[in-house]
Structure formats: structure tokens, C-alpha cells
Amino acid sequence: MTPGVSIQRCTNCGADHFPPPMLCSRCSGVAFELVRVFEAVLEEFTTVRHMLGQENWQPRRIASVRTPSGLRLTIGLQDESGPGANLELFEDNSAPFGRARR
Amino acid sequence: MRSFQNAAIIGVGQSAYTRRPQPDQTTQHFMRDAMVAALADAKLTARDIDGLAVSSFSLAPDAAVDLAWKLGLSLRWLIQDTNGGSSAMNMLGHAVRAVDGGVAEAVLVLAGDATGLAGYAKVAANLNSVTQKYLAPLGHGGPNGVYALVANRQMKKYALQKSDYGHIAIAQRQWAAMNPYAVYRTPMTMDEYLAAPLVSDPLSRYDCVPVVAGGQAIVVARPDRAPKGRSGVRVRAHRASFNYDNQQGDGLATGISTFADELWREAGVRPSDIDLASIYDDYPTMVLAQANDLGLIPDNDLSRFCRVTIGEKRFPLNTWGGMLSAGQPGGPAGGLNGISEAVLQLQHRAGERQVKGARLAVATGYGMTMYRYGGTAAAAVLERIE
Numbered sequence: 001m002t003p004g005v006s007i008q009r010c011t012n013c014g015a016d017h018f019p020p021p022m023l024c025s026r027c028s029g030v031a032f033e034l035v036r037v038f039e040a041v042l043e044e045f046t047t048v049r050h051m052l053g054q055e056n057w058q059p060r061r062i063a064s065v066r067t068p069s070g071l072r073l074t075i076g077l078q079d080e081s082g083p084g085a086n087l088e089l090f091e092d093n094s095a096p097f098g099r100a101r102r
Numbered sequence: 103m104r105s106f107q108n109a110a111i112i113g114v115g116q117s118a119y120t121r122r123p124q125p126d127q128t129t130q131h132f133m134r135d136a137m138v139a140a141l142a143d144a145k146l147t148a149r150d151i152d153g154l155a156v157s158s159f160s161l162a163p164d165a166a167v168d169l170a171w172k173l174g175l176s177l178r179w180l181i182q183d184t185n186g187g188s189s190a191m192n193m194l195g196h197a198v199r200a201v202d203g204g205v206a207e208a209v210l211v212l213a214g215d216a217t218g219l220a221g222y223a224k225v226a227a228n229l230n231s232v233t234q235k236y237l238a239p240l241g242h243g244g245p246n247g248v249y250a251l252v253a254n255r256q257m258k259k260y261a262l263q264k265s266d267y268g269h270i271a272i273a274q275r276q277w278a279a280m281n282p283y284a285v286y287r288t289p290m291t292m293d294e295y296l297a298a299p300l301v302s303d304p305l306s307r308y309d310c311v312p313v314v315a316g317g318q319a320i321v322v323a324r325p326d327r328a329p330k331g332r333s334g335v336r337v338r339a340h341r342a343s344f345n346y347d348n349q350q351g352d353g354l355a356t357g358i359s360t361f362a363d364e365l366w367r368e369a370g371v372r373p374s375d376i377d378l379a380s381i382y383d384d385y386p387t388m389v390l391a392q393a394n395d396l397g398l399i400p401d402n403d404l405s406r407f408c409r410v411t412i413g414e415k416r417f418p419l420n421t422w423g424g425m426l427s428a429g430q431p432g433g434p435a436g437g438l439n440g441i442s443e444a445v446l447q448l449q450h451r452a453g454e455r456q457v458k459g460a461r462l463a464v465a466t467g468y469g470m471t472m473y474r475y476g477g478t479a480a481a482a483v484l485e486r487i488e
Binding site for chain 2: 051
């Protein structure tokens, strides 16, 4: 696990993007810098209790979160945090996860 | 201004639907059965068809031209659409433009899937590269998980209760009881709806579209090719939207919001003139989002629309039972199912579920869960040719 989630920031207009774009949807810029975001606020979550075609599925939580710049990500939620909770973000194999800040 | 005067939907057909296809029941078998049914309905033969529009999640490695070969269709117009739940509506738009413009005489619009449940899980986890890399590793549960988050947002924004969604599922089940093709036809009570197991909170079993194997087809041709004594159905207006907001919104407005005013203006009618609606229903949440975008819900009062308009049967919505009860034979054929039902209703051929005097319908498609919600949408206003 790597602390923070890697997002792309347009070097021309500063807009944040995730997942990575090829061209900035705000200014059409083509250059981005990688930025790590370490925190976000949980907006909604769900517990995925069933998956079609999967046996022995273990329930897991996913959430929609908002970063300080307003970017919204879907993450794997690794604890019982609810809406409004401040989360710390981390990556596992490029995929974004989060849990309550310690 | 009225469009597409020289094109009409003149026939519809579908295969049987099944929850669990046998190994020898492939996507192409279901598509063939749908084609045969649609041609019989239109009173045409395969030799009359010179255009084919096709969409499926499970046709690969074959492409549209391979399917044309297997179906014995020699063509001068061919497209393959890759926009999931809005593919059917996109293909309808392409087909009426092709026939109206004289590029093709008779177009078969065909869709189907036979992934099976395990195959569907693979499709859901590999819908695009973003899903593969950033959603599937979370155990997001496919579209159910994504739309559970959208439903949470919708409930919060519009102060909806879980039972509000139930009115849509229950009403559609009542319609499905009158559709011999529907996979779920047993009437459902609110208690049964509310007691159903959760799939991904707040979505429970009856909020999630049941995947089936099946095929669906319609035939678009000049209006005078309609079988004798039967009205064709004309497209008064058609619009589509793709990647309308770069996934930067909340998903509670769909791409329909970008063109609804234009759609109604071109059709020359208002939402209140519509006799019935086929709204793409992978989830009740998205039925409400699309209906609201279309202007079918006065004052954005989603709760009242559910409890009164639908719960008290004041407006015919998804009169074949919708995909929620009739089954979703893949997104593309599911969308075509709604169009077909609108055609049957406007031709006054819907049997015991016929909406009396139906003259105008609106139908939609919605799909391609790119990341946080669907990125494609399309809609048409359909009219009975008198």
C-alpha cells in the first residue's frame, strides 16, 4: 500500500483529474503533473453484498469521496466510516482506497 | 418541424428470454430468432433487408459483417453500435436517417446477448479500462455498486424513501403479468419489495435489473412498406448525447438533460401530450433521473411521481414490465425492448396491456457506466401514423 492517491493536475489551468485524461476537459491542455492526494471527505457509501456470478463473495464497502480540490473519486472503504468522515487515502496496486484518518 | 417523414418502424420481434442459457444457445442464436420474428411481423423476407444495425456485448470476436454473413444478409448499409443501454436508441436514429435519406430501403435493427450470469460478471468487471483498473479491484460489484452510490445521492437530494422506488418496481411487475415474454410475472407487494435482500445498499433485489439471454429486433423501412392494414410508427424527433459532463457531475442528471428541450421542440409536442413512456430501467433510480430530465416529473417532485403518478397508475410507464420484470437481455437488446413495446402500443397491438388510444410515446436509452455513472443517453418521440 502506498500513502495517497495519484491524480493528474493540468499544468496549464490547474484542474485536477482522475482517472487520467489525455486532454484537459477544462482548457484542452495536454500536459499534466502527477500529484498525490492524501485526504478526502466521504460523501456516500454502499456495502456491496452480492455480485452476479460470484460464489463466496465477501461483502465490501465502496464510497464516493471529495478531495480538497473538489475532485470526486470512487474508493474502496476499509472501515465503518460514514458520510462526512475525513478519510486518509492510499493506493493498492493503483486502485484508490480510504479509511478514517488516525 | 417534423423529421423522418419517409421512415417508419414497421415490425418488431423478439426471441424467448431465459435466465440461464444452455451451452448451445449463443448470442447469435437469440439474434437469429429475433430477426426471424421481426421479419415475419413486418411481412418481409431476408432478401428485403439491405441495412443492418447491430449491438451486443457478446458478439466478439465476430463483428457486424460476420453476423450479416451468418444471417445470409447482403447489405449496402451496416453499422455496429457500442453504447450499451443507449445503443438501441442510437441505432434507431441511424436507421431512420438512412431510410429517410434513401441510403437503405429496409434496415434490421438487431441486438442480443447471452453471457450467462458468470459471463455478465466478466463484462461488468471489464466494461472499459477505467473499470478494469480503478473499480474492479475495489470489489465494486459491477453496475450495482456504482448505482447504489447514485441512488444514495438521489435519495438525499430529493428526500426519497426506499418505498418510492418500490412503486416503480411494483407497477412494472403488474404490467409484466400481462406480458407472456416477461421472466418475472408474479405480482409483487410493497412488503415483498421492502423485504427483499439487499444487493448493494440501498438497492435490493427488485431494484436491480435481472440479466437474461435473449434477442430483440425491429424493422425500419418506408412507411408504405408497413403490412396492409397496420399503422407504421414514425420518429418525430431523436436526440443523443455522449460523455455529456466528463463524469464531473453527480449522475442525477443524465445526458438527456442536454437535449430534452430540443427534442420536444422538434417533435412539436410537450411531455404532457405523451400517452406512454419506455424509460430505460436498469434501476428505478435511473428511471427517475431520465424521466425528470425529460420533463415528465412536474416540479422535480420525484417522490410524488413515484407514489401518485406511478403508484396510482396515472401514467403508463414501461408497459411490458420494463427490464426490471421482463429481463435485460444485455443493455443493447434491453433498450430495443422498450422501443418495441412503444411500437406495439402505438400500433394498438399490445393485447391486454394496451394503453387505450395511444398515439404518442417517448422512449429512452441510457448506458455505458464509464466510472461514476452512465455516459451515454438517447431518446425519441414516436408517433402512430394515422
